[in-house]
Amino acid sequence: MSNPEQLRYSKEHEWLSDAEDGVATVGITEHAANALGDVVFVQLPEVGDTVTAGETCGELESTKSVSDLYSPASGEVTQINQDVVDDPALVNSAPFEGGWLFKVKVTEVPDDLLTADEYAAFASGS
Amino acid sequence: MTEPATRKTALDATHRALGATMTDFAGWDMPLRYGSEREEHLAVRSAAGLFDLSHMGEITITGPQAGELLDYALVGNLSKLAVGRARYTMICDEDGGILDDLIVYRLGQQDEQEYMVVANAANAQTVLDALVARQDGFGAEVRDDRDKYALIAVQGPAAAGILKKLTSYDVDGLRYYAGERDLVAGKPALIARTGYTGEDGFELFVSPQDAVEVWEALTRAGGDANLVPCGLSCRDTLRLEAGMPLYGHELSTSLTPFDAGLGRTVKFEKTTNEGRFVGRDALAAAAERAATAPPRKLVGLVAEGRRVPRAGFAVLAGGDTVGEVTSGAPSPTLGKPIAMAYVESAHAAPGTRLAVDIRGSQEPYEVVALPFYKRG
Numbered sequence: 001m002s003n004p005e006q007l008r009y010s011k012e013h014e015w016l017s018d019a020e021d022g023v024a025t026v027g028i029t030e031h032a033a034n035a036l037g038d039v040v041f042v043q044l045p046e047v048g049d050t051v052t053a054g055e056t057c058g059e060l061e062s063t064k065s066v067s068d069l070y071s072p073a074s075g076e077v078t079q080i081n082q083d084v085v086d087d088p089a090l091v092n093s094a095p096f097e098g099g100w101l102f103k104v105k106v107t108e109v110p111d112d113l114l115t116a117d118e119y120a121a122f123a124s125g126s
Numbered sequence: 127m128t129e130p131a132t133r134k135t136a137l138d139a140t141h142r143a144l145g146a147t148m149t150d151f152a153g154w155d156m157p158l159r160y161g162s163e164r165e166e167h168l169a170v171r172s173a174a175g176l177f178d179l180s181h182m183g184e185i186t187i188t189g190p191q192a193g194e195l196l197d198y199a200l201v202g203n204l205s206k207l208a209v210g211r212a213r214y215t216m217i218c219d220e221d222g223g224i225l226d227d228l229i230v231y232r233l234g235q236q237d238e239q240e241y242m243v244v245a246n247a248a249n250a251q252t253v254l255d256a257l258v259a260r261q262d263g264f265g266a267e268v269r270d271d272r273d274k275y276a277l278i279a280v281q282g283p284a285a286a287g288i289l290k291k292l293t294s295y296d297v298d299g300l301r302y303y304a305g306e307r308d309l310v311a312g313k314p315a316l317i318a319r320t321g322y323t324g325e326d327g328f329e330l331f332v333s334p335q336d337a338v339e340v341w342e343a344l345t346r347a348g349g350d351a352n353l354v355p356c357g358l359s360c361r362d363t364l365r366l367e368a369g370m371p372l373y374g375h376e377l378s379t380s381l382t383p384f385d386a387g388l389g390r391t392v393k394f395e396k397t398t399n400e401g402r403f404v405g406r407d408a409l410a411a412a413a414e415r416a417a418t419a420p421p422r423k424l425v426g427l428v429a430e431g432r433r434v435p436r437a438g439f440a441v442l443a444g445g446d447t448v449g450e451v452t453s454g455a456p457s458p459t460l461g462k463p464i465a466m467a468y469v470e471s472a473h474a475a476p477g478t479r480l481a482v483d484i485r486g487s488q489e490p491y492e493v494v495a496l497p498f499y500k501r502g
Contacts, residue, residue: 034147037359038164040456040463041432059485061434063163063359063455066485092162 004096009119012070019106023078027100031123036062039091044080044102053110074108135180136276136334137341144355151358152247154181159357167360167458170323174282175356176344183250184275185243189266192239194398199260203393207232212303212320216383216391217253222408223379226253229320231305246373276337280344281327284351289328291347311343324368324499363455369497375437375452376466382409384416387424423474426498427491429463435482441467442481448473459499
């Protein structure tokens with residue numbers, strides 16, 4: 001699997017896009033989606049919520065387990081992906097595209113987010 | 127004590143070549159899923175799935191008193207089992223607690239006494255030890271045959287058609303819960319019409335050295351019928367929809383078969399050993415309790431929401447805990463979460479509205495009759 005070069009990655013297996021007009025997109029990686037198995041339910045933060053980098057902001061439920069969703073950056077949620085709420089399988093089929101989770105108006109991005117190559121190395125060892 | 131190394135089945139390389147996600151299950155490295163477990167599940171419901179179940183534990187009982195030994199050691203009436211037939215039964219301890227649930231096959235010829243007991247992987251040693259401990263005084267031999275068999279299951283409405291391509295055996299004539307020895311893909315096999323999915327299907331006990339060839343022959347024969355390899359993840363959701371118990375979840379040593387709603391497996395009217403069998407007195411008391419004042423009952427729960435209950439979650443009525451979830455999963459067939467749970471009898475009637483505490487939030491659930499799914 002390939003992790004898009006233009007994204008940044010957290011060790012909790014979320015990705016963060018570059019901000020456009022201060023707003024960045026968040027999702028989970030293909031590696032995480034594969035590890036979860038079929039995602040059947042996503043609980044996302046609500047628009048207007050403040051999320052904090054490294055803290056839980058939702059959950060992803062799959063056949064076998066439930067996993068916390070961690071925000072890779074701090075800021076205010078500006079949009080959630082209603083398509084993925086209605087069809088959580090998008091997380092598995094298109095984790096870096098149609099399966100994105102929410103957008104955040106970023107106030108702080110941790111400086112320890114990983115590059116695509118760093119994340120690939122991290123994920124293969126986890 | 128060091129943990130023994132994880133055991134691998136004869137099909138291990140095949141699973142890896144298929145890109146399976148593997149998981150440790152009862153000390154075995156087993157396929158959890160190959161791709162989407164939901165698609166594997168739906169394939170078994172609509173076409174067919176191919177499973178490696180070689181972790182299951184086979185124990186052979188032979189000798190002139192093999193049937194009598196099993197009547198004494200298990201709760202069922204196995205001496206009455208006809209050759210070529212199989213029975214779902216249990217082995218209990220003296221206080222009636224369930225040590226394991228089993229399928230017992232009667233093999234061989236009419237004038238012979240040969241049985242194969244199939245135990246859950248996690249309990250196989252316990253079952254073997256109990257059978258050995260209970261064999262004193264019986265003209266019967268208990269043999270550990272766990273390494274002698276690989277077990278491949280083909281399950282689903284297309285299973286019979288696929289199997290027919292690989293054997294001259296009368297597949298259509300084989301009844302549910304029956305099994306006989308013949309050839310599959312030219313290899314000796316015990317062909318059993320049993321399974322754990324709620325669908326028609328077959329379990330094929332073959333030599334480990336033949337497992338890859340039989341698996342590949344089934345894969346080729348099933349290509350046109352959309353046969354897909356299936357992992358343990360979908361096996362769990364298939365059996366849950368079918369309302370079938372899983373040891374360690376719905377069954378345990380702290381429950382009797384009557385507590386689990388499976389009192390029908392206990393046969394008090396045995397003609398051997400003067401009716402004696404291990405656990406008899408405790409089970410008679412348990413039968414009485416279940417008939418008059420059952421503490422809890424095993425029920426099905428269906429969600430109104432989308433959050434999934436898991437084993438151990440509390441079941442609530444009016445804020446009070448009235449039960450506990452034993453298994454829960456998103457049901458691919460129903461499209462919503464389902465669970466099995468033990469709940470207090472007063473709250474066990476179908477239609478009762480209850481809640482499951484899912485990480486602090488009370489999610490609405492309704493009691494339904496089991497199974498959730500029955501094949502048409």
